[in-house]
Amino acid sequence: xxxxxxxxxxxxxxxxxxCKSADEARQLGRQLMxxxxxxxxxxxxxxxxxxxxxxxxxxxxxxxxxxxxxRLPGGAQR
Amino acid sequence: xxxARVVVAPLDPVHxxxxxxxxxxxxxRGHEVTLLPPDLTPEEVVSxxxxxxxxxxxxxxxxxxxxxxxxxxxVDLSDSSGLRKRAKLVLGGLSVRPEMxxxxxxxxxxxxxxxxxxVADYVEGKTGTSxxxxxxxxxxxxxxxxxxxxxxxxxxxxxxxxxKLLLRWAESRTSPGVERADLRLRMADLSERGEAAEAExxxxxxxxxxxxxxxxxxxxxxxxxxxxxxxxxxxxxxSNLAGKTAPEIPASQEVLRxxxxxxxxxxxxxxxxxxxxxxxxxxxxxxxIHFDPSWGAREEGLLEGSWSHQHDGTVxxxxxxxxxxxxxxxxxxxxxxxxxxxxxPETVALAHLAGxxxxxxxxxxxxxxxxxxxxxxxxxxxxxASWGAGRxxxxxxxxxxKPW
Numbered sequence: 116x117x118x119x120x121x122x123x124x125x126x127x128x129x130x131x132x133x134c135k136s137a138d139e140a141r142q143l144g145r146q147l148m149x150x151x152x153x154x155x156x157x158x159x160x161x162x163x164x165x166x167x168x169x170x171x172x173x174x175x176x177x178x179x180x181x182x183x184x185x186r187l188p189g190g191a192q193r
Numbered sequence: 194x195x196x197a198r199v200v201v202a203p204l205d206p207v208h209x210x211x212x213x214x215x216x217x218x219x220x221x222r223g224h225e226v227t228l229l230p231p232d233l234t235p236e237e238v239v240s241x242x243x244x245x246x247x248x249x250x251x252x253x254x255x256x257x258x259x260x261x262x263x264x265x266x267x268v269d270l271s272d273s274s275g276l277r278k279r280a281k282l283v284l285g286g287l288s289v290r291p292e293m294x295x296x297x298x299x300x301x302x303x304x305x306x307x308x309x310x311x312v313a314d315y316v317e318g319k320t321g322t323s324x325x326x327x328x329x330x331x332x333x334x335x336x337x338x339x340x341x342x343x344x345x346x347x348x349x350x351x352x353x354x355x356x357k358l359l360l361r362w363a364e365s366r367t368s369p370g371v372e373r374a375d376l377r378l379r380m381a382d383l384s385e386r387g388e389a390a391e392a393e394x395x396x397x398x399x400x401x402x403x404x405x406x407x408x409x410x411x412x413x414x415x416x417x418x419x420x421x422x423x424x425x426x427x428x429x430x431x432s433n434l435a436g437k438t439a440p441e442i443p444a445s446q447e448v449l450r451x452x453x454x455x456x457x458x459x460x461x462x463x464x465x466x467x468x469x470x471x472x473x474x475x476x477x478x479x480x481x482i483h484f485d486p487s488w489g490a491r492e493e494g495l496l497e498g499s500w501s502h503q504h505d506g507t508v509x510x511x512x513x514x515x516x517x518x519x520x521x522x523x524x525x526x527x528x529x530x531x532x533x534x535x536x537x538p539e540t541v542a543l544a545h546l547a548g549x550x551x552x553x554x555x556x557x558x559x560x561x562x563x564x565x566x567x568x569x570x571x572x573x574x575x576x577x578a579s580w581g582a583g584r585x586x587x588x589x590x591x592x593x594x595k596p597w
Contacts, residue, residue: 179502
């Protein structure tokens with residue numbers, strides 16, 4: 116089981132992306148999370164400042180009421 | 194351990210946050226603490242410490258150029274002044290190690306992983322650490338120290354008169370929400386006494402007072418959109434979690450012990466909620482607050498059974514509340530907010546039946562921008578508040594003296 120599958124609900128990532136607009140930052144943020152293997156992504160915040168934008172990205176692994184990955188055999192369930 | 198006398202000093206030009214935390218922890222435990230300001234010389238610290246006649250002298254220092262010389266000088270002065278004869282010398286700081294402190298001549302040293310309570314334990318002669326421990330305090334009384342007294346008598350009189358008018362106006366009125374709350378309580382009472390047939394009769398009357406998707410579920414079994422019954426495995430998960438969420442609060446969060454921090458949960462799924470509750474309590478929260486879906490305020494009536502919800506808010510049913518209650522450990526406050534539009538009185542009833550400590554009723558909530566009839570909300574709110582005040586939301590719902 117991948118470590119990602121043991122995430123309780125979501126993984127937040129905050130970083131500064133060099134870009135020209137907030138739209139570009141959101142696009143880059145989604146691309147970044149997809150590259151990391153997160154398919155269900157929210158842009159929690161996006162704030163332009165200087166040469167780019169500070170973005171907070173949330174990659175959901177388990178949404179409430181889903182079939183939780185940590186309940187699968189070998190999961191992290193207590 | 195009797196009360197210790199402790200001098201705490203930042204033997205440093207500016208850095209005093211750490212020693213302030215230590216000083217506060219020691220004061221909280223009843224010790225007599227003298228906190229000196231930063232930027233004193235070793236001579237000045239020793240001079241003031243001698244006057245205070247302490248049992249312990251604790252100095253904090255960041256390691257920089259000359260630190261070893263300053264600290265060694267402090268120890269030498271403590272020896273020559275006689276301070277050392279009665280007081281133990283303690284060194285703390287982000288770069289301090291116990292071995293290093295001993296080499297410099299201190300009796301003990303505390304490094305960056307130290308918690309204030311560990312230092313207090315040392316002062317009290319306790320061995321080991323208190324990094325993790327379950328809370329043993331009773332549920333706090335949130336109403337303690339509050340009254341209905343008004344500072345301004347005229348405003349108080351006017352508010353009291355307005356409240357009386359509202360009570361007189363509402364007491365002779367009722368609503369489907371008030372009637373459902375009454376039926377819920379009577380059904381619960383009958384079920385407890387094993388009178389299933391009578392309870393079923395009341396349930397039919399209850400269903401007649403519901404509306405929308407909730408009524409459709411009662412009549413056809415079609416779930417409210419976005420909901421599904423909790424399956425057996427999930428229910429088992431919750432029962433396995435029961436009793437396992439007793440918090441072991443990281444020492445770094447000990448500051449929360451001084452405050453009553455309540456964390457909202459309501460992911461939609463009671464299983465996910467149970468984990469979130471465990472995490473919140475593990476980080477020092479004193480309690481949790483149940484949040485339910487927004488449609489729970491707009492539909493007449495509440496569901497029955499255990500439900501998972503795919504969107505924000507965990508469905509209020511007696512069964513869901515009882516499942517979540519089972520994962521709370523002793524000493525934890527539990528609030529089920531009840532200003533739920535058309536279901537305020539019923540939510541208060543279910544919160545009481547599930548053993549909640551607190552509820553919350555806001556009479557106008559839902560009428561200003563949400564479009565619900567304010568008169569209806571006033572009737573529901575007054576009945577819910579009057580009824581709730583007479584029931585046990587213990588132990589922190591001590592009945593306050595009525596202002597009227």
